[in-house]
Amino acid sequence: MLPTAWSGAQIALSPQEIEQWPKTASARTLADGWPSSRLASFRVPTLERAVPVCRQLARLWMDSEDITDESVRCAALLVISELMTNAVVHTNSVSITGRLQKDGDWLLVEVQDEGGTSSDPHRGGNANEYGRGLVVVAQSAQALGTQLETGGGRTFWARISLTG
Secondary structure (H helix, E strand, C coil), X not given: CCCCCCCCEEXXXXXXXXXXXXXXXXXXXXXXXXXXXXXXXXXXXXXXXXXXXXXXXXXXXXXXXXXXXXXXXXXXXXHHHHHHHHHHHHECCCEEEEEEEEECCEXXXXXXXXXXXXXXXXXXXXXXXXXXXXHHHHHHCXXXXXXXXXXXXXXXXXXXXXXX
């Protein structure tokens, strides 16, 4: 699991910035390079459009950390996408937070929501559109877990090997 105390590059994007991405000051600043940090944290509103923005933020951070192995990058992007999508679709959160950290030979990925499940839970299965994301995440990570937060939110985390 990831540490509870985070210090590093923290970015918060508004709904307007998400909708206008990448034509925002934040996007232009980050395109020039992620702030030097082994940790990255980004808080976004629960909009479907936020998921591809989070993928781009994860790519930029991995570039800054010299994470070049394509299998690691693909796994990390899949994990952040699935966990962010689950938080957008299946919770009543106003915002969600994604975090990335390089820790020795591991890349740690975390997504925290504010809690509350949507009124339309979906059940997994081969014929269903929903329900297979966490299975795919589990196949892409060496470890996966969840933690309930004191405020009612939930944190999903995954650990991905940087050494293949």
